[in-house]
Amino acid sequence: MSGQINSLKELLHTITELLFVRFKMARIEFVAQKERMVRLGILALAAVFLFFMSYISLLFGLNLVLSHTAKLWVFFGLSAGLLLLMCGAFWSIARNLASQRKFLAETLHELQEDVAYIQGKKNMSDWSLKD
Secondary structure: OHHHHHHHHHHHHHHHHHHHHHHHHHHHHHHHHHHHHHHHHHHHHHHHHHHHHHHHHHHHHHHHHOOHHHHHHHHHHHHHHHHHHHHHHHHHHHHHHHHHHHHHHHHHHHHHHHHHHHHOOOOHHHOOOOO
């Protein structure tokens, strides 16, 4: 009887350690994602501010230097080029956010697998092994 109690204690200890490690990993990922989002927001605001300052300065300078026909081509060309760059930046931001969400979802899925293993719904052969 005491052997069963000891093995039950060991199993309970292993379960709590496993859950503690998984929850700690999830917490670390949440904190890291929050920090990345804050940093991304600050950098985006700084980039927008610097972009507008440099763009206004460029337009004032080009307005004095270029002829009327050249002004039209340069100003519309700049607008088109910057629009393409802006679309690329938004695409990059969306891709970055999607990869962060995927990483967090994988960790939560692994936590659910651990809980299912603990509850006896899965055995070791059912686990998804990652390289």
